[in-house]
Amino acid sequence: MKDKIIISGAGLVGSLWAVFLAKRGYQVEVYERRPDMRKLGGDGGRSINLAMSTRGWKALEKAGIKDEVMETALAMKGRMMHSTTGELTFQAYGKENQAIYSVSRAGLNRKLMDIAESHENVNFHFDMPCTGVNTRSAAIHFKNNISEEKSTLNASFIFATDGAFSAIRSSLQKTPRFNFSQYYLPHGYKELTIPATVSGDFAMDAESLHIWPRGEFMLIALPNPDKSFTCTLFLPFEGKSSFENLNTDEEIMHFFNSYFNDAVPLMPTLLEDFKNNPTSSLVTIKCNPWHLQHKILMLGDASHAIVPFYGQGMNSGFEDCTVLDELATKHKENWSKAIEEFNQTRIENADAISDLAIRNFTEMRDLVGDPMFLLRKKIAAWLHEKYPNDFLPLYSMVTFSNIPYADALKEGKAQDELFEQILSIFDVQKRWNSEEVIRIFEKWLKEKN
Amino acid sequence: MKDKIIISGAGLVGSLWAVFLAKRGYQVEVYERRPDMRKLGGDGGRSINLAMSTRGWKALEKAGIKDEVMETALAMKGRMMHSTTGELTFQAYGKENQAIYSVSRAGLNRKLMDIAESHENVNFHFDMPCTGVNTRSAAIHFKNNISEEKSTLNASFIFATDGAFSAIRSSLQKTPRFNFSQYYLPHGYKELTIPATVSGDFAMDAESLHIWPRGEFMLIALPNPDKSFTCTLFLPFEGKSSFENLNTDEEIMHFFNSYFNDAVPLMPTLLEDFKNNPTSSLVTIKCNPWHLQHKILMLGDASHAIVPFYGQGMNSGFEDCTVLDELATKHKENWSKAIEEFNQTRIENADAISDLAIRNFTEMRDLVGDPMFLLRKKIAAWLHEKYPNDFLPLYSMVTFSNIPYADALKEGKAQDELFEQILSIFDVQKRWNSEEVIRIFEKWLKEKN
Secondary structure, three states: OOOEEEEEOOOHHHHHHHHHHHHOOOEEEEEOOOOOOOOOOOOOOOOOOEEEOHHHHHHHHHOOOHHHHHOOOEEEOEEEEEOOOOOEEEEEOOOOOOOEEEEOHHHHHHHHHHHHHOOOOEEEEOOOOEEEEEOOOOEEEEEOOOOOOEEEEOOOEEEEOOOOOOHHHHHHOOOOOOEEEEEEEEEEEEEEEEOOOOOOOOOOOOOEEEEEEOOOOEEEEEEOOOOOEEEEEEEEOOOOOOHHHOOOHHHHHHHHHHHOOOOHHHOOOHHHHHHHOOOEEEEEEEEEOOEEOOOEEEOOHHHHOOOHHHOOHHHHHHHHHHHHHHHHHHOOOOHHHHHHHHHHHHHHHHHHHHHHHHHHHHHHHOHHHOHHHHHHHHHHHHHHHHOOOOOOOHHHHHHOOOOOHHHHHHHHHHHHHHHHHHOOOOOOOOOOOOHHHHHHHHHHHHHHO | OOOEEEEEOOOHHHHHHHHHHHHOOOEEEEEOOOOOOOOOOOOOOOOOOEEEOHHHHHHHHHOOOHHHHHOOOEEEOEEEEEOOOOOEEEEEOOOOOOOEEEEOHHHHHHHHHHHHHOOOOEEEEOOOOEEEEEOOOOEEEEEOOOOOOEEEEOOOEEEEOOOOOOHHHHHHOOOOOOEEEEEEEEEEEEEEEEOOOOOOOOOOOOOEEEEEEOOOOEEEEEEOOOOOEEEEEEEEOOOOOOHHHOOOHHHHHHHHHHHOOOOHHHOOOHHHHHHHOOOEEEEEEEEEOOEEOOOEEEOOHHHHOOOHHHOOHHHHHHHHHHHHHHHHHHOOOOHHHHHHHHHHHHHHHHHHHHHHHHHHHHHHHOHHHOHHHHHHHHHHHHHHHHOOOOOOOHHHHHHOOOOOHHHHHHHHHHHHHHHHHHOOOOOOOOOOOOHHHHHHHHHHHHHHO
């Protein structure tokens, strides 16, 4: 048996990382703040669906569990936009055979725990919140919520996967020259539901991610295997159209009838859901460094929580596992070296997807209704068809490739400049696939390389 | 007697704010983490000199203590740049009669405490660190370092002036939707000294702030009333020229002889100072909101610590007092309303000076040696002479006016555009005060208004 390794946090990233380490033969001890979610009903607090895409699948494949997860995943091939008058517009995410996949967060988490625990060198310890780090010895403190006992544990390496409100990061924040930011959007979110129809079918197209873009706010819906949709309303906390102004039944119904008229008949429990479900906030966490003494390393939301608008929160956390695993192989399991290189190279990629995710909120709630934006998407898809090796739209780089996020962001900025030129062509609506567009594109391509 | 008010932190801003509140007749209880610095020698940890300018003086005047502080202040009329070969170049900060003033941090702090305590409605409590906030009741926890006793105290209003590592802010950081960032420069600083000469005189010009700009790093020196200079070396922690590479006497002396040759003979205790004095870090703190329940309000470094390169750290903290005092008058001492408006309007100004301070580091360590930069300064001074009402250089807006920092930053950006045009005039070195410059300026002015 190899060294003992501690993982603090049995969420998605912690449970997956346990599988990676188990396969390498380490003794893995996973400590989790909450009770064992597999013994409880419900979803462990957050039921918002996940959109699994290429980076997530790659990590699951490496862990050998892709096929099993794929069984219950639902392909979403594009966005279905709902206008205020109920008109539908479909926009494919990528090529014919490309899709993102709706996956239940709770279901996936349970499955990952089961798979990790099926390795005899993995032990889970529940009801054991981490309460902080001794930043000199790099040992971590736990409290047993059942016995109230406190303990300080050590191991060869410790991985902090304790999420956006990481207790380990709270301790690291007080160490010298630790850069840190927490930024909250002025928007919150609330989950609602569209159940299956009486005849037991999906109430809307099941192969789409549905969006009701309304400028400052939006509603989205993702399909579930039980033929319901999980809906999420993203709305400012304060201001004219805001959570603070939706209190009475009349206010709530008037708001939904005004903006989401076609969805209201599909939501029989709208009022109860709206009043009973919590309003959650949307935080972005950045920090640097991600490690302490090359011995404690943060992964996933603990070091880089992002907003959900690019569908990359879990995908980027899973990619952490892929990248770190590759570095462990490269450095022959000299983990200090792997952690050093991970810290040197991964942070800029996390920062990039963090910025892209915030930017995509504007796209989803506002731009997807804009004709010029849709035209840009059309031209981008056309250029990608014509120049498959030289032009990959930003969305595809992020969602359907493993190109480092920072490279994707950089290429995306170059593409912004390209489209600034293309979209200023006179009468571009009619000439979107003209020789002139090709000329501009080829000049841009030549200058870029 | 009016309500009881608690101030946590008896540094510069806390002590000054105690004077403001005392004059309004409140019962002011000031709690300070450290022992009474007036009973100890030394400087309470940080001896770096302060550069008092217009905003600082305005606050001191309002508190009625300007004249007393001015007695020991030393006017610095400009920057004295030292080249690697020891050539000196002087650059005035403003007009003939304008200067910034070197003031001892420790001396000023002691004086402010004395003045605050001379009011019978002010009490200081030393050795009483704040350990956090009960964020529901908005009461604060203290520990008595002598008796080890813990207490939870409440008051009508609580002002947190407990500095860049504020314990109160640490608690607020955990409240919902609290935006926060701490950012460290890759540079640290170390204090050194140039004593008075054997004949008891200043070793260099006493009416200047001396700068040895060396690109990635710099040395500065400010005069003291005892005719010594306090020097500060700003240098990266890591890299080629860095603190981590200055360990042996040989390395230290070689570095100083290479870059600060003319200063070395003036620093007889250079090696001891370098090895004994700590290397400190440079943090920028931003957060939002600055208050809890309109009852606890952070002022000064607690909510907006900045780097020292614009000489505005203390000045901006003192301006907090001026602005809040004016709002208290405006709202007839309805402090909740004053705190609300302060929070709404002051944060963008703090953010602006924070960004300007980081930007000015580049100016001080690098640009002040650049001929084009010096030319820009010359043209700016000339334009200000010709158009005193329409053109005030950014440095003057920040240092010699009470224009809100955010407005100064905005105007500064407009001036950047102006100088981009002016400095691209052919042969501008010879034609810096030509008709063409005036034409460009007047066009810019017209478009701006």
